Amino acid sequence: MRHPDACTAEPAELVTPPDPFAPEAIKRLAARYGSPLLIIDAERIRAGYRRLAAALPGVDLHYALKPLPHGAVIEILRDEGAFFDLATNGEVELVRRAGIAPARCIQTHPIKRDSDIRTALAFGVDTFVADNPDEIRKFVKHRRRASLLIRVAFRSPEAVCDLSRKFGCEPDAVLPLIELAASLGIRVRGLSFHVGSQAGGPAMHVEAIAACAQLLRRAAADGHALGVLDIGGGFPVEYRQAVPSIEEFCAPLRAALRGVPEGIRVIAEPGRFIAAPAAVAVASVMGRAKRAGKWWYYLDDGLYGSYNGRMFDHANYRIDSLRSGDERHPSVLAGPTCDSIDVIDEDIQLPLLHAGDLIVGRTMGAYTWASATEFNLFPKAAVLVVDRGRVICGGDHDDRPT
Numbered sequence: 001m002r003h004p005d006a007c008t009a010e011p012a013e014l015v016t017p018p019d020p021f022a023p024e025a026i027k028r029l030a031a032r033y034g035s036p037l038l039i040i041d042a043e044r045i046r047a048g049y050r051r052l053a054a055a056l057p058g059v060d061l062h063y064a065l066k067p068l069p070h071g072a073v074i075e076i077l078r079d080e081g082a083f084f085d086l087a088t089n090g091e092v093e094l095v096r097r098a099g100i101a102p103a104r105c106i107q108t109h110p111i112k113r114d115s116d117i118r119t120a121l122a123f124g125v126d127t128f129v130a131d132n133p134d135e136i137r138k139f140v141k142h143r144r145r146a147s148l149l150i151r152v153a154f155r156s157p158e159a160v161c162d163l164s165r166k167f168g169c170e171p172d173a174v175l176p177l178i179e180l181a182a183s184l185g186i187r188v189r190g191l192s193f194h195v196g197s198q199a200g201g202p203a204m205h206v207e208a209i210a211a212c213a214q215l216l217r218r219a220a221a222d223g224h225a226l227g228v229l230d231i232g233g234g235f236p237v238e239y240r241q242a243v244p245s246i247e248e249f250c251a252p253l254r255a256a257l258r259g260v261p262e263g264i265r266v267i268a269e270p271g272r273f274i275a276a277p278a279a280v281a282v283a284s285v286m287g288r289a290k291r292a293g294k295w296w297y298y299l300d301d302g303l304y305g306s307y308n309g310r311m312f313d314h315a316n317y318r319i320d321s322l323r324s325g326d327e328r329h330p331s332v333l334a335g336p337t338c339d340s341i342d343v344i345d346e347d348i349q350l351p352l353l354h355a356g357d358l359i360v361g362r363t364m365g366a367y368t369w370a371s372a373t374e375f376n377l378f379p380k381a382a383v384l385v386v387d388r389g390r391v392i393c394g395g396d397h398d399d400r401p402t
Contacts, residue, residue, distance in 0.1 A: 019041075026322065030358055035358070036281065039282060041387075045073055048275075056268060063082050064085040067271040074100070085269040087108055107128045108269065126146055136184065140184050148188050152215070154211070191230070193212065199236055200243075202244075202252045209260065213260045216229065220261070226264070228265050228266075228267065229260055231257075239316050240316045277365065282358055283306075284357070295329065296332045309364075309366070321359050322358045332347070332348070
């Protein structure tokens with residue numbers, strides 16, 4: 001069985017239009033490779049990275065693999081000069097296979113097994129994250145090789161996903177943790193925070209930057225010269241609701257970063273902002289039934305597959321059919337499994353569809369394929385990576401039963 005992100009397709013010219021998200025291109029790809037599909041556009045990956053880099057000049061962007069851990073995406077970003085944010089042994093293996101220099105990576109999971117620490121160190125990663133005394137003590141045996149960032153919690157009511165609920169210490173605990181590490185001979189390199197994914201606005205980032213700048217000064221006054229501030233990710237993308245442009249969102253962050261002490265290297269951990277707009281999900285209608293006056297359309301992808309983000313990521317994707325020009329009616333989109341919870345949208349306006357018609361979900365690169373299951377043994381979507389009109393990777397539905 002091939003690795004799920006293996007590049008198995010022979011490079012092939014796309015029939016025009018070269019934009020893989022254009023309806024005619026989607027139809028041709030689905031006709032050739034089947035469905036369900038996740039189509040990733042390499043140019044959109046590059047554009048997202050470059051746009052964020054321009055909005056945060058001087059900040060080293062560590063792509064967080066979690067939302068879209070695909071080898072081709074890693075290679076595209078490698079060639080853009082990106083850094084990488086790793087959290088698991090599997091992610092270490094992905095960047096190793098992509099030829100990423102260990103010096104361009106950090107391991108950011110706040111709670112780790114000793115095997116996780118040893119795996120990252122064996123690869124060559126030497127920067128880790130901790131947020132409590134027990135976690136710091138795990139590094140005593142690795143103190144000659146490893147250094148730490150102390151993760152600080154800043155809970156944001158505006159973020160869709162609160163990432164400081166589970167991880168991070170209170171700001172008042174930072175200096176005692178630095179003192180503990182010093183007493184154990186463990187080097188603390190800096191601070192990190194993550195105010196939450198899909199942030200509603202920049203206010204909490206600004207507050208966290210200011211608080212960490214003050215902590216960096218206090219640590220220096222106590223004899224602990226730190227050199228890194230990790231401002232996390234959470235930069236928003238547009239699903240069905242408008243969000244600030246990344247330029248508008250980052251302007252207050254740039255102003256706040258001017259208050260960080262000189263000599264501090266600032267890094268960030270973008271994931272969703274780069275990955276989400278760069279992929280569409282393509283599903284086919286398997287069948288239909290009229291229930292209580294509505295047409296129910298049963299797709300070959302659903303909540304247990306690419307659309308799991310409807311439940312776990314609180315994402316409201318833009319979804320439509322490729323059949324146009326017909327009168328639209330209130331409809332229901334359901335996934336393929338035998339579980340009644342597997343319903344994607346219970347009130348969507350669609351034309352009358354038939355078996356084989358295509359449904360497309362937009363902005364579906366983040367927390368979709370990455371967290372999909374194969375419940376009921378329906379296979380996950382095959383991944384296609386398209387670069388300037390050529391399929392460069394994927395399209396392999398393996399031989400598991402369907």
